[in-house]
Amino acid sequence: MFENLNWWEIGALLLLALLIFGERLPKVIGDGMRMLRGLRAMAQNATSDLNKELGTDLQLQDLHPKAFIRKHILSEEEEDALRKPLQGLFDDVKNDLNGVKSDLSEVAAAADIKNSGTSTPGSAVQKRPAAQSFDLDAT
Structure with missing residues (x-):
């Protein structure tokens, strides 16, 4: 409330x-x-x-x-038939999000490895990884 x-x-x-x-x-x-x-x-x-x-x-x-x-x-069979396409769509989205998560974790791990050698423990400013280029028409 x-x-x-x-x-x-x-x-x-x-x-x-x-x-x-x-x-x-x-x-x-x-x-x-x-x-x-x-x-x-x-x-x-x-x-x-x-x-x-x-x-x-x-x-x-x-x-x-x-x-x-x-x-x-609706019978149970009809209800299952209605849910089946939505369940497949949910599984596809879930797999896509898991792929994005693994890609982001790989990028973060690579950035940590890259930054660990160049930064000093007392420095407040750390380098950010280079921005990745992407196609605006694809998004």
Whole structure:
């Protein structure tokens, strides 16, 4: 919920809440938590009532439209047939990235070997490896 906020923003929000609510802040937090627990209990009761009426073990994740279609319309063979091209594409991308990683590690190792002989331990500036030329039209 707060993954887009950094610590400074969260601190500013807490300080703002303290300034607005003052001494009532613990009561407001308690009321909010009580409301959240009530909403969770209502959702759980609705799910259990729906399970009793339908006679199945229904999960909330199953009500997502994609999951519902996948579960009730597609057979396992059809689902595997849909996933097979995507799995092949994923494997190709993974192999390409592993190749790039190994190329970069080779370049870094070569640069370390090249720089180890020319630099002194006390020097703050180290030489960078020469930039590799590449074709702009290919990227």
